[in-house]
Amino acid sequence: MKARVYVSFKPTVLDPQGVAVRSALHSLGFDQVDDVRQGKFFEILLAGGLSAAEARRQIEAMAQDVLANPVIEDYQFELIE
Amino acid sequence: MKARVYVSFKPTVLDPQGVAVRSALHSLGFDQVDDVRQGKFFEILLAGGLSAAEARRQIEAMAQDVLANPVIEDYQFELIE
Structure with a gap:
């Protein structure tokens, strides 16, 4: 099973990279x-045999604890297959 | 009109950040x-008044010329609204 986690700055946080790219x-x-x-x-490949619910739970935990900094970043994720 | 451009290393290119995250x-x-x-x-907000076809053409040019390095990276994009 594959998941994609998207992490970006919260809308209220300045994004200097984005400003540089626009310029x-x-x-x-x-x-x-x-x-x-x-x-x-992050494109994350999970071992086979996980249920969708369990995969969702694990991906949520990874996003919250490791992949994003919830103080300044938002995340979204989707299970792909 | 808003577009999202996704850039990632080609599958044959080593991705050290991904390896570090997995570890x-x-x-x-x-x-x-x-x-x-x-x-x-990259989430790109384009000025109003562009047709979808013109927006697509511009985003493709930006991705090809600026946002991705086509030698080692692939890109995909989507128009959101």
């Missing part, structure tokens, strides 16, 4: 870009 | 994790 895009002529936010994602 | 998860007791690959994503 780079503008300087290359992509003037239509109003805003850029950057995040990261 | 951290194992050491915390998440033994079911077989593999982790890490990537990044």
